Amino acid sequence: MTVEASSIAKGKCYVTSSGQVRRVMEVEDGKITYESRGKKSVGKDVIWGPKATVPADQFADRVDREVQWDYDPNYDPKEG
Numbered sequence: 001m002t003v004e005a006s007s008i009a010k011g012k013c014y015v016t017s018s019g020q021v022r023r024v025m026e027v028e029d030g031k032i033t034y035e036s037r038g039k040k041s042v043g044k045d046v047i048w049g050p051k052a053t054v055p056a057d058q059f060a061d062r063v064d065r066e067v068q069w070d071y072d073p074n075y076d077p078k079e080g
Contacts (some may be wrong), residue, residue, distance in 0.1 A: 005060040008032055011070065014063035021071055022063060025051060032059040041072040 003014060013023045019039035026033040032055075035048040042048070 003060045003063050006042055008056060008060060013067050013069050014044060014059075015023040015065060015067045015071060015073075016063055021067060022059075023048060023069060026053075027056070028057050030057075032056050034059065039073055041070045041075070044069070 008014075008024060008027060010024050010027050013021055015021050020036050021039075022034045024034050024037045026030055031053050033051055033053045035051050037048045
């Protein structure tokens with residue numbers, strides 16, 4: 001587990017090893033409700049994919065690290 005379940009918070013985004021970005025919508029009773037999108041960044045007002053709810057430990061096991069909401073693995077802001 002690279003992300004501690006206790007550090008997961010509403011509004012934060014995390015990326016999986018396959019590049020899926022997950023945005024936490026709710027943290028309640030040891031469960032995480034999140035929505036996800038693919039690797040490409042989408043506009044701030046665009047609806048992401050359907051919501052899912054999983055145990056916090058499961059969510060933490062499946063994500064690699066926290067990222068910004070507009071994370072895109074093919075764009076390096078240092079080069080912009």
